[in-house]
């Protein structure tokens with residue numbers, strides 16, 4: 001099958017790993033400000049996949065969750081309103097209140113669900129929030145989690161009423177997005193979208209998840 005990685009590539013990876021086989025490497029013939037940093041951010045972005053199955057018993061500690069929110073605190077914000085607020089959860093009892101209110105693609109079974117969550121809220125008292133604000137914050141936390149050997153998945157498919165009730169979220173907060181986190185159990189491979197244009201993910205026999213991305217040439221508009 002086109003785009004299927006060889007067994008040795010997949011076996012050398014292991015859970016929480018992701019590989020991008022088909023996309024071009026950065027052009028090394030061009031001068032780069034700091035090639036080491038360029039490759040670090042690329043590695044992080046490649047590994048920064050949407051993992052949905054986790055070693056649920058591997059906990060994320062509260063200090064790490066605070067560290068993540070501190071990074072979101074430093075992110076850009078339209079008109080610097082800083083209206084996103086964050087509710088974190090990393091203990092099993094609170095996690096159990098969140099999990100029934102989210103829909104992940106192929107919801108993981110008990111034992112493989114996320115061990116932590118960041119619920120991103122909009123504080124409506126601070127004025128209009130733009131979607132890019134919380135997207136930037138979510139991606140920043142996601143990258144920081146990957147850097148620590150964790151992984152996660154952004155979740156927009158939320159039973160917002162159910163979650164508000166379960167967590168007692170005050171009415172001046174809008175529930176925007178959840179970032180589920182944990183130690184990933186999945187291995188993922190980035191593929192290039194084929195001629196049929198399909199962007200649906202698929203699993204192979206080894207339960208490796210394949211994520212098609214459009215080619216670089218397809219994205220750059222002349």
Ligand SMILES: Cc1cc2nc3c(=O)[nH]c(=O)nc-3n(C[C@H](O)[C@H](O)[C@H](O)COP(=O)(O)O)c2cc1C
Pocket residue numbers: 048049050051052103104105106153154155156157158177201211
């Ligand atoms: C704003 C946003 C909301 C998302 N909501 C969900 C969701 O509700 N459930 C889910 O399983 N995945 C969700 N995802 C994950 C996407 O399905 C995922 O990013 C996409 O399939 C590409 O995979 P990748 O992140 O590994 O590149 C969401 C992603 C984003 C950016």
